[in-house]
């Protein structure tokens with residue numbers, strides 16, 4: 581066989597082997613990498629990119645019993661980066677409640693997390709964690725809305741400045757939509773308990789939000 585033929589066969593076989601390696605051995609663990617194997621129930625997970633081909637995963641442990649929010653980072657090789665079984669985001673969630681955590685990237689390798697919080701009623705709290713697994717805001721999170729009425733089911737998008745725009749349902753009258761912006765330090769930038777987005781009669785629900793890529797957001 582001529583040398584050119586050998587070269588063509590070599591390139592084809594090499595390309596197939598490279599493709600096989602990428603498809604099969606990206607994370608060489610059958611059935612996936614374990615993020616948390618602690619006792620109890622880990623559920624309601626959220627996930628964001630770590631900006632370096634890995635991910636930050638947030639979950640709630642033991643909702644309706646003694647709920648706690650945890651987070652873990654897994655790198656591009658499928659290796660756990662932070663403390664085994666995760667770092668604590670908040671332990672201030674009252675027993676027999678559920679936090680429903682949501683998260684976005686902070687655009688700096690970390691994440692911003694929001695949740696339903698019942699330590700003083702039904703409120704919205706948030707925490708930021710950096711790429712090293714250190715929480716950056718107040719212990720157990722900063723208050724986003726602690727109005728005397730019932731707040732729940734927050735959503736969030738990036739404000740393009742390592743902060744977030746957060747919206748939630750607020751049961752001041754029926755079910756209304758409110759929003760707040762917090763900066764990269766966890767400080768509120770709008771009215772103390774948020775601005776009203778929609779307070780029309782009857783019920784608003786199933787709120788969704790996207791960034792407008794100009795530091796704002798669009799809600800429906």
Ligand SMILES: [Ca+2]
Nearest residue numbers: 702727728729
């Ligand atoms: Ca409240």
